[in-house]
Amino acid sequence: MTKKRSPGEIERMRKDTPNVTRQLNRIYERDGGICQLCGLPCSREDASRDHIKELRLCTKEEARSDDNVVLAHKKCNEERSAALRMAELVEERLEKLRNKYLRVELNRLS
Numbered sequence: 001m002t003k004k005r006s007p008g009e010i011e012r013m014r015k016d017t018p019n020v021t022r023q024l025n026r027i028y029e030r031d032g033g034i035c036q037l038c039g040l041p042c043s044r045e046d047a048s049r050d051h052i053k054e055l056r057l058c059t060k061e062e063a064r065s066d067d068n069v070v071l072a073h074k075k076c077n078e079e080r081s082a083a084l085r086m087a088e089l090v091e092e093r094l095e096k097l098r099n100k101y102l103r104v105e106l107n108r109l110s
């Protein structure tokens, strides 16, 4: 299990790639200027790197690797990030509820 990273740590990992602009150029070429999230053409100005495996779960190498980034519109990227954050919050809430009911059940049995 990967330990939880702080937002500051994740931000540092996002910028840790030796040359972000050059990586964006490479994946823009590789992905043919098509946003890999919505499938529509993307201008170079509107292009961003979307990390397939979330940065919070990545090793340093994975965070830097071209294999872990795809071309995405800035807006598509933000929407996916927001959805992942939401899913993470729901997961945390579910985990708390699960533990709470497990405690209730254990108390009932003891």
Ligand SMILES: [Zn+2]
Pocket (backbone or CB within 6 Å): 035, 036, 037, 038, 039, 040, 072, 073, 076
């Ligand atoms: Zn898109």
